[in-house]
Amino acid sequence: MPMAADDIVALIKQGIPDAEVRIEDLRGDGDHYAALVISKEFAGKSKVQQHQLVYKALKGKMGGELHALALETRPPQ
Amino acid sequence: MTDPVFERIKQDVSDNAVVLYMKGTPVFPQCGFSAAVVQVLSHLGVKFKGINVLEDPSLREGIKAFSDWPTIPQLYVKGQFVGGCDIVREMFETGELKQLLDQNGIEQKAA
Numbered sequence: 100m101p102m103a104a105d106d107i108v109a110l111i112k113q114g115i116p117d118a119e120v121r122i123e124d125l126r127g128d129g130d131h132y133a134a135l136v137i138s139k140e141f142a143g144k145s146k147v148q149q150h151q152l153v154y155k156a157l158k159g160k161m162g163g164e165l166h167a168l169a170l171e172t173r174p175p176q
Numbered sequence: 177m178t179d180p181v182f183e184r185i186k187q188d189v190s191d192n193a194v195v196l197y198m199k200g201t202p203v204f205p206q207c208g209f210s211a212a213v214v215q216v217l218s219h220l221g222v223k224f225k226g227i228n229v230l231e232d233p234s235l236r237e238g239i240k241a242f243s244d245w246p247t248i249p250q251l252y253v254k255g256q257f258v259g260g261c262d263i264v265r266e267m268f269e270t271g272e273l274k275q276l277l278d279q280n281g282i283e284q285k286a287a
Contacts, residue, residue, distance in 0.1 A: 146263045147245075154246050162246035167209075170262050 101129030102165050107157070114156020115140055125169075133169040142174040149173075181238030189252045193282055194224035197239045198249040202226040209261040210249045216268045217251075221285025222277060254280045 108120045111134070118138040125131040134153075141149045149172040154161045161168060189195050194217070200206030202214050202224070217224050229236040229248055240246055243257045251258040253276060258264065267273035277284060 146266070147257060147259050150259070150263065151244060159246070162240065171266070 102160065103129060104132065107132065107134070107165065107168070110158065110160070111136060111153060111156045114158075115152060119175075125167075131167040132165075133171075135171045135173075137173055137175055139174060141172055146172070179238070181234050182242055184235070185239060185242050186255075188225070188227060189255045192225040193254055193280070194222055194277075195252040196224050196226050196249055197229055197235075197252075198226055199228070199230050201228050206230060207248070209247070212261050213249045213251060213264050216264055216273070220268075220274060220277065222282060253277065253282065 104122045104124055108122055111120050112118055115136070115138045117140065118136050120137075121135040123133045125133055136153055138152075140152060144152070150170050153170060153172060157165065157168075196202075196210075196213060196217065198205060198207070198210035198213065200210055202218075205211035205214055214226070227235070229239060236248070239248065239250055243250055245257065245260060247260050249261055249264075251260075251264050258273075258276065259267070264273065267276070274284070
């Protein structure tokens with residue numbers, strides 16, 4: 100089940116308001132994305148916790164509607 | 177009240193130093209992300225136990241709840257959840273994974 104890139108970005112920003120999100124549709128099929136998410140919220144958190152914040156923002160869509168989202172997260176430099 | 181699936185996961189990750197919950201088996205992964213983690217572990221020469229979640233729907237859902245992580249594969253070292261494919265790959269590239277394995281006394285065959 101494909102999901103539009105804009106919808107993914109909107110959900111992430113809804114959950115993490117200060118997030119800067121860059122997203123790429125890897126195969127152009129609306130099903131395999133790579134995203135870079137930068138947010139102050141990530142400071143001092145482990146990678147697992149950082150990714151969990153993004154997954155939480157995606158409200159259960161990850162692993163369901165959203166099949167593949169390669170994630171890279173970091174606090175602003 | 178204890179969840180039998182959680183109990184089983186706890187048992188598996190404490191009985192085995194390195195456990196990979198994956199789709200398919202280490203010899204025959206059935207998902208690109210699982211295959212990528214198997215490749216990293218094999219490259220480092222780490223002995224690990226692969227658990228195929230496709231064989232058990234309750235485990236497939238249970239492991240996601242256990243770690244509060246929505247996707248598979250999931251790597252555990254000494255009972256601790258390390259991450260999924262992206263994190264494992266990133267940690268491998270930065271050398272953090274090797275460091276973590278060293279710290280936990282996990283034997284690695286020199287490549």
